[in-house]
Amino acid sequence: MRIVVTGREGQVVRSLAERGDDIVPLGRPDLDLVAEPDVIVAAIEAVRPDVIVNAAAYTAVDKAESERDLAFAINERGAGAVARAANRLGVPLIHLSTDYVFSGDKPEPYVESDPTGPTGVYGASKLAGERAVLDAHDNAAVLRTAWVYSPFGGNFVKTMLRLARERDELGIVADQRGNPTSALDIADGVLAVAANLARSDDPALRGTFHMTAGGEATWAEFAEEIFAQSARSGGPSATVNRIATADYPTPARRPANSRLDCSRLREMHGVALPDWRQSTAAVVSRLLEPEPAIQGR
Numbered sequence: 001m002r003i004v005v006t007g008r009e010g011q012v013v014r015s016l017a018e019r020g021d022d023i024v025p026l027g028r029p030d031l032d033l034v035a036e037p038d039v040i041v042a043a044i045e046a047v048r049p050d051v052i053v054n055a056a057a058y059t060a061v062d063k064a065e066s067e068r069d070l071a072f073a074i075n076e077r078g079a080g081a082v083a084r085a086a087n088r089l090g091v092p093l094i095h096l097s098t099d100y101v102f103s104g105d106k107p108e109p110y111v112e113s114d115p116t117g118p119t120g121v122y123g124a125s126k127l128a129g130e131r132a133v134l135d136a137h138d139n140a141a142v143l144r145t146a147w148v149y150s151p152f153g154g155n156f157v158k159t160m161l162r163l164a165r166e167r168d169e170l171g172i173v174a175d176q177r178g179n180p181t182s183a184l185d186i187a188d189g190v191l192a193v194a195a196n197l198a199r200s201d202d203p204a205l206r207g208t209f210h211m212t213a214g215g216e217a218t219w220a221e222f223a224e225e226i227f228a229q230s231a232r233s234g235g236p237s238a239t240v241n242r243i244a245t246a247d248y249p250t251p252a253r254r255p256a257n258s259r260l261d262c263s264r265l266r267e268m269h270g271v272a273l274p275d276w277r278q279s280t281a282a283v284v285s286r287l288l289e290p291e292p293a294i295q296g297r
Ligand SMILES: NC(=O)C1=CN([C@@H]2O[C@H](COP(=O)(O)OP(=O)(O)OC[C@H]3O[C@@H](n4cnc5c(N)ncnc54)[C@H](O)[C@@H]3O)[C@@H](O)[C@H]2O)C=CC1
Pocket: 006, 007, 008, 009, 010, 011, 012, 013, 027, 028, 031, 032, 033, 034, 054, 055, 056, 057, 058, 059, 074, 096, 097, 098, 099, 126, 144, 145, 146, 147, 148, 149, 153, 154, 183
C-alpha cells in the first residue's frame, strides 16, 4: 500500500517516513500547498497513491496572527486541494487537525460533536481546512491531535532541553491543560486508521476523530516530566516555576482546556495511543543519544 504524505520535514511526516519504504513524503518544491489547486492535484496524482495523508500545514500559532492569508492558503485551500486529489483518485484521505479548533471554555475533555470556537487564526484556518476536506471528499478521516513533540523539527521537548542547558529555573505556564502527543505515536495511529480505511467502506470509519496520547498535563507538568526523564539519563534539567498564561503574553490566545476525548477513535478504529509519560521518555532518550559519528575514509 503506497501512502503519500504531504510535507517533507514536519514532525509527523518524518515519523511516518521512519515506518517504511511504502511511505512517500511529498513536499516542497514538488508539492507546494500554496500552489494552484490543479497543480496540487496533478502533483499528487502523478505518484498514484493508495492512501493520502495530509500532514503538511502552517503550524506557527503566534505568527499566524499576522500571516492570516498564508495560514488560510495552506490550511484551508491547500487541504481542500489535497482532498480533491484524493477524490479524483478514489482513495482514502487522512487529514490532521488540532485541539485549537476549540475555545477551551468547556471544563471536561472535548468530544468530536462539541461546538468549535477557535481563539486564534491558526485554529480558525485549521477548522476551515477540516470543512474543506470533508466537503470535497466523503472517504476521509480528520484526526485532531494536540501538543505534538518528537525527535524532529521544533517542539516543546526540544525547547525545554535547550533552555535547561542555559538556565537553572524556567517559568512555565500551569493553567493550560491538554494532551502532549508524540508524533511517533501519531504515525502508528495514522497507519492503523489508513489500514482500516483501505479495508472497509464503513461510513463509521470516516468523519472526525480525536487522536491524542493517553493522560493529560499542563505545560508545567509536561516540562517537569521532561526534566525528570532527562535527569534520569544524565541529561539537562531545570526547576520549573509555575506561571499563569497572563504572565506569559503571546500574540495568539490559547485555550485553557484543550483536552480531547478519544473514545470514538478507540471504538470505531480500535486505536488508542499510549500514555504521554511513556512516550515522552522515549523521545527524551532519543534526543539525548549521542550523534552518530561520521565515518570518513
Ligand atoms: N505541532 C503541533 O503541536 C500540532 C500539530 N497539529 C497538526 O498536526 C499536523 C502535523 O504537524 P507537525 O508535523 O507538528 O507540523 P510541522 O510544523 O512539524 O511540519 C509541517 C510540515 O508542513 C510543511 N509545509 C508547510 N507549508 C507548506 C507548503 N506551503 N507546502 C508544502 N508543505 C508545507 C512543512 O515543510 C513541514 O513538512 C498538522 O496538520 C498540524 O496542524 C495539531 C495539533 C498540534
